[in-house]
Amino acid sequence: MDSVTAYDRSGGDQHQICTEWCTQSRRNPTLLQTESRQVSSNQRHMHPALAAVVQKHLSCEFRKPVAAHNLAAFERLMAQVTANPRALVLDSFCGTGHSTALLAQRHPDHLVVGIDKSAQRLGKHPTGAGHNYILLQADCEDIWQLLVAQGLTADYHYLLYPNPWPKAKHLQRRVHGHASFAWLLQLAGRTGQMQPATKYASMGGIHRGEIELRSNWQVYVEEFGTAMHLAGYHGRIARVPAGPDLTLFETKYRQSGHELWAFTSNAPP
Numbered sequence: 482m483d484s485v486t487a488y489d490r491s492g493g494d495q496h497q498i499c500t501e502w503c504t505q506s507r508r509n510p511t512l513l514q515t516e517s518r519q520v521s522s523n524q525r526h527m528h529p530a531l532a533a534v535v536q537k538h539l540s541c542e543f544r545k546p547v548a549a550h551n552l553a554a555f556e557r558l559m560a561q562v563t564a565n566p567r568a569l570v571l572d573s574f575c576g577t578g579h580s581t582a583l584l585a586q587r588h589p590d591h592l593v594v595g596i597d598k599s600a601q602r603l604g605k606h607p608t609g610a611g612h613n614y615i616l617l618q619a620d621c622e623d624i625w626q627l628l629v630a631q632g633l634t635a636d637y638h639y640l641l642y643p644n645p646w647p648k649a650k651h652l653q654r655r656v657h658g659h660a661s662f663a664w665l666l667q668l669a670g671r672t673g674q675m676q677p678a679t680k681y682a683s684m685g686g687i688h689r690g691e692i693e694l695r696s697n698w699q700v701y702v703e704e705f706g707t708a709m710h711l712a713g714y715h716g717r718i719a720r721v722p723a724g725p726d727l728t729l730f731e732t733k734y735r736q737s738g739h740e741l742w743a744f745t746s747n748a749p750p
């Protein structure tokens with residue numbers, strides 16, 4: 482990985498961390514492969530405004546204009562869904578899409594959709610898309626909104642190491658602090674606010690999907706789990722189990738000695 486594309490610039494403090502890390506790595510190239518700094522934050526515990534922010538977002542309907550490139554990516558996805566209707570698995574913030582390819586093996590009967598906004602990251606995907614996965618260069622929020630508008634749900638939704646936005650003032654940039662959190666819940670079929678059936682609705686089905694979020698910042702996972710709990714969606718928080726790494730960031734964090742945490746929703750009742 483080169484120093485520019487190693488991290489997303491939009492990652493708040495993470496970019497600052499990366500800049501320092503890359504400066505060191507130029508002096509010691511092997512460091513770039515393995516070293517990653519712990520998340521550093523001025524927020525040591527769950528954000529005091531978390532509950533209020535989540536409640537606000539769940540109590541009002543959020544709509545935003547969809548960017549043209551995201552709409553084009555969504556239409557590519559719908560073409561696949563129409564050609565070969567299968568239930569969906571989402572791999573949001575998929576980076577290079579290594580996890581997408583692995584999840585496609587784990588869910589052979591599903592269409593696995595990797596979404597990342599970075600063309601550079603996606604350009605590092607090692608192989609072309611397999612028969613049951615697709616990579617979209619798009620903003621997750623727009624794809625979530627469009628899926629919800631079509632009445633589609635996802636059987637499984639993986640959010641693996643989203644940017645932590647560790648500054649306290651950036652709570653609303655985190656997945657659970659953003660207004661799009663309501664769409665994330667609707668994609669799991671949790672809110673009862675599904676849109677009227679559309680021509681695609683029968684393809685995804687309406688049922689309760691499972692959600693897994695991983696991070697190397699424990700506070701982030703605790704906040705996400707709490708937000709899910711407030712929304713009536715229960716689960717457990719635990720260390721990511723040992724085993725083959727699912728993503729490149731997971732590998733890097735493990736090699737750097739970070740603790741890795743996961744929220745996993747309960748199996749649907």
Ligand SMILES: C[S@@+](CC[C@H](N)C(=O)[O-])C[C@H]1O[C@@H](n2cnc3c(N)ncnc32)[C@H](O)[C@@H]1O
Binds near residue numbers: 491573597643730731
């Ligand atoms: C820390 S990386 C993790 C990548 C991958 N999941 C992994 O573990 O290797 C976070 C990723 O989120 C992507 N990203 C950030 N905000 C996004 C958004 N709103 N929509 C889509 N991708 C986004 C970045 O481009 C980056 O690839």
